[in-house]
Amino acid sequence: MEYSGLVLIVVFFFLLALNVPISFSIGVATVATMLLSIDFIPAATTIAQRLAGGINTFALLAIPFFVLSGLIMGQGGIAKRLIECAMALIGMFPGGLALVNVMSCTLFGAISGSAVAATSAIGSFMIPQMEKKGYDKNFSAALTGAAATTGMLIPPSNILIIYAIASGGVSIAALFVAGYLPGILVGLSLMFVCSIYAKIKGYPTEPRLPLAIVLNKVVAALPSLLLIFIVIGGIISGVFTATEAGAIAVIYSLILSVVIYKEVSLPQLPKILLKSSETTAIVMLLIGASSAMSWILSYENIPQAISETLLMLSENPFLILLIINITLLVIGAFMDMTPAVLIFTPIFLPVAQALGMSPLHFGIMIVLNLSIGLCSPPVGSVLFVACAVAKTSIEKIIRPLIPLYVAMFLVLMLVTYVPAISEFLPSVFGLY
Template sequence: MELAIVVLLVVFFGLLLLNVPISFCIGLATLATILLSVDFMPAVTTMAQRMAGGINSFALLAIPFFILSGLIMGRGGIAKRLIECAMALIGMLPGGLALVNVVSCMFFGAISGSAVAATSAIGSFMLPEMKKQGYDVNYSAAVTAAAATTGMLIPPSNILIVYAIASGGVSIAALFIAGYLPGILLGVALMIVCAGYAKIKGYPVGARLPLKLVVQKVAAALPSLFMIFLVIGGIISGIFTATEAGAIAVVYSLILAVGFYREVKTTELPGVLMKAAETTAIVMALIATSSAMSWILSYEQIPQAISAAMLTISENPLLILLMINLILLLVGAFMDMTPAVLIFTPIFLPVAVELGMSPLHFGIMMVLNLSIGLVSPPVGSVLFVSCAIAKTRIEAIIKPLMPLYLAMFVVLMLVTYIPAISEWLPAQFGF
């Protein structure tokens, strides 16, 4: 087992340092580890079988549907209307534009299920506007990146679907409902930081709009926001599954973007479909190779060894959970969320269950934790997108990110040690 761990880690991190794509790092490290036990052809065959088995799941069909609906929404003028709605509701508060940025990312993340999509769509509108109003460009980029992570918790979220598969039976519907309170709590914490920062820096306060105009802006955004109720309401009521909800989201987003708002032309749809196919292929490659790695970890009984080792260090649940969080924060800084969830769920979930933590609660904690990795160098994908839009450097936005990191960490600790934040809402719906 010791040799398997060494080979797995050396090959994985060696390839990662050479800038090899993460799915190839995972796949080749797994294959090298399998080769320790069997010959080349059986190893390759086993690897192929495990990869195919990893993506042979009806629940995973929801991911390409939600990716496609998110892309259509992103091009369909949805972001602009959500921003105008948020501006009308809270733009007059201290640090109004920063607060609007956070709320808009929460809205759009809840619709698209993608932090990168939220960063791109909202950032493209908000960053130039914040710069025009005198906000520091690095601070604006930091706010956009941090706020976009709320979409990982507020459903529909693709990563929650991945966790449901990795955990071996947690209800996707229960995870979707469980994500609401932590996601909103995260957004509120970021807004508190933004309001305080605006007071210190003396950023301008937006004008209060007439009630009639506020109603108009909210009404214009309601068709977009209705998608949240359509998808989640249908899943909770049992009318359709999460996968069927994804298909319905695609149909609804098409009706909205092509027919109602008329922001997307039918001639643009092939390009959107191609982009959705590319994104889906990347995600599925990650899931396939990560599933193979999870299998070899289980075969070598590595999760059991890690669990036993952690429980021998201490039997204090508070300390063990803190250790798990710190490890996941480090992992999130170097690895994409999808493989991290698939690889580390089988390792840490048994430990958490042993400590009395429910798989539902652990899943929300894990996703929130790894969401921080999306805005953490050196690999944070959301960080790169936000910097590219703002035309700034990653090192320049780390300082303004610090208070936002602190807010996210405080929320992570609250979610970790107060199970009711994750479990209360699902319990009200009978999960």
């Protein structure tokens, strides 16, 4: 068993070091591990079955729908209206532009379901504006990348759907509702850091706008924000499932972007559909390959061995959860969220349950962990996008990123050790 686990880890990280795409690294490492205990023909048959079976789940149909709606929204003038709304509401406070950046990234990330899209759409406008007002460019880039990750917790979120599949049956509706408070807490913690930073640096505030203009900006952004309420409201009330919510999100985003805002033309739709297909194919290949790896992990009893080892290390739940968190933070810095959730949920969820943590609570913890990984060097994907937009380098944004990272880590600790933050809203709505 130990030998199989060693082969799996060594082959996987060796291929990653060679810049082999992660889905192929997972697949090759899985095959290599299978061949230690299974003949070639049964091994090849098993991995083919697991690749196909891993994506043969009705709930996963929601992912291509939300990917498509997010891409349509991303080009539909949503970012501009959200930024103007945030500017009107909170621009007059200390560090106004930085606060607007956080709020806009949070809202756009939630609507689009993509931290990378939020970083690109909001950052391309906010980073130059902040630089004009005297904000440090590297701080602006670091802030945009950190704030964009909050959308991974606030529904509709594809990664929460993937966790629901990996955990073996946690309610998607419960996960969606559970993500609100942690996501908002992360956003507020980043705003707190921004306010302190702005006071220290003496950054200017934005002028207070007349009430009529504020209302006009809020009304202009309401159709975009309404998508969140339609999706989560319909799921909570039982009017439609998460998959059906994805289809409704596509229809709504088309009407909003093509008919109402008129920011997306009909000739642009084939390109958007093609990009959506490419993204969905990548995600599904990752899910299929990760499902195969999860199977071989289970076959070799590796999750059980890790669980027993962790529980033998200490009887203190606080310490064990801290070890799991640190491990996930390191993993998130090197691995994409989708395979990380699919691979490490079966490994760490049994440990968490043995400590009395619910699968719902653990799901929010692991997603928040890996969201922090998205803005963690050296491989954090949103950092590269933020650096490209700001025309700077990873090395230059690490220093301003540290206080933001600390704020997110403190929220992670709160979410880990205070179950009510994740479980309160689902219990209120009768979902948990």
